[in-house]
């Protein structure tokens with residue numbers, strides 16, 4: 001089956017990588033960028049950089065306008081409407097750390113924070129360390145055989161002691177949607193705060209934070225075909241009001257004396273220092289580009305590619321998939337073959353996939369594995385990319401098995 | 402400067418190797434020749450961290466000559482380590498400090514295996530070896 005991507009030519013790096021004989025299938029780590037983003041960056045730097053929210057001069061006004069336009073576009077992208085605010089951070093990781101520090105005063109010893117067994121380190125370690133600082137209990141929701149959070153167990157483990165639930169929407173290892181509506185409802189029934197790690201989820205389909213009803217939703221621009229060094233934290237107004245200021249300096253201050261200071265509310269109060277201005281502006285360009293695509297066609301293309309990938313792997317002897325991946329990516333191991341050896345030989349053949357623990361060591365340990373190979377897809381991939389991957393895989397396995 | 406005999410043999414075979422498949426086969430052959438470590442040596446203290454595969458390295462001086470031994474679960478990295486040991490085993494401390502190991506892998510056509518983005522652990526092995534040899 002031939003599955004060309006009608007959007008491939010919009011991403012100039014794909015052709016450049018192909019000229020270097022590289023097939024890029026590590027999109028869950030980071031993505032290539034559309035021409036629209038490159039144009040926006042060039043335009044900003046070529047026409048006058050300026051700091052935002054500070055200067056009264058014209059370049060400053062232009063930069064601030066473009067910067068705030070992106071905030072508006074992100075609000076629309078998540079359909080946040082009037083229910084909350086968008087705070088820019090330096091990535092999903094820094095957004096989650098902002099939450100773990102900003103909410104610290106909300107917890108008392110013995111309170112419980114609930115996460116799941118599949119969390120990326122970025123949505124595990126900030127909570128684990130908070131639990132250690134404040135003598136809280138970190139409760140870990142188990143998964144079923146398909147890699148989905150077990151709702152029966154969750155119903156038992158989410159209790160009146162639960163003060164916060166932080167779960168991933170889509171695992172970066174297992175590629176399965178998590179049952180967020182049910183989980184969030186359980187947490188809300190006990191008045192717990194809810195945090196959704198949308199780092200992978202936001203890349204596939206459109207999500208509506210008002211429908212989801214979470215207090216916080218975080219993602220990284222660079223995984224959504226945007227520039228790096230930039231993350232997004234959506235917070236509902238009531239939830240943001242519970243955050244204490246975390247990092248200090250710059251325009252986040254309202255009034256400062258030598259001995260004390262007062263701070264602005266969200267969003268600016270949580271954007272200490274000069275933000276990644278060019279990246280914010282360029283994310284706006286990426287969102288414009290994405291908003292103009294036929295979303296149904298993108299999803300159908302990604303689903304068809306994913307089916308091809310899963311089918312191809314299942315046809316081969318000795319390959320074990322982790323969980324039951326539904327979309328976006330597949331992680332697998334091969335019986336009797338060390339994943340480092342397979343990764344080595346795929347690299348030799350110009351196949352860019354990820355090997356290792358994927359920043360989810362406890363999850364991999366739960367599978368009894370030290371590592372796995374992950375193939376992850378983006379809208380610009382096509383069936384020829386997968387063909388090249390399978391040819392390389394067969395050659396590698398022939399040598400190794 | 403004369404190379405140790407094993408190292409010369411490695412150089413002869415890798416120099417004439419064309420293509421990734423042949424290189425991979427050779428690496429695995431070298432890996433197979435690497436003597437297994439005793440289980441007693443596979444301790445946490447001997448673990449080399451920074452590898453995708455479990456790896457251990459031990460080294461001692463016998464009559465002023467270094468003898469290293471290593472083990473890894475992954476076959477290609479075992480081959481890389483075998484090539485490393487072929488170059489350094491038998492050297493005095495002074496000679497060991499003088500060998501240009503990146504250049505050695507370069508001569509073998511394997512310099513990419515030492516790039517900082519590689520998590521295969523070869524870099525970590527080099528660091529550990531320097532620590533052992535003080």
Ligand SMILES: Cc1ncc(COP(=O)(O)O)c(C=O)c1O
Nearest residue numbers: 091092093120122172199200220
């Ligand atoms: C599920 C998930 N959460 C969080 C992150 C962290 O994102 P970043 O490294 O951009 O902060 C990632 C990135 O790999 C991820 O896949």
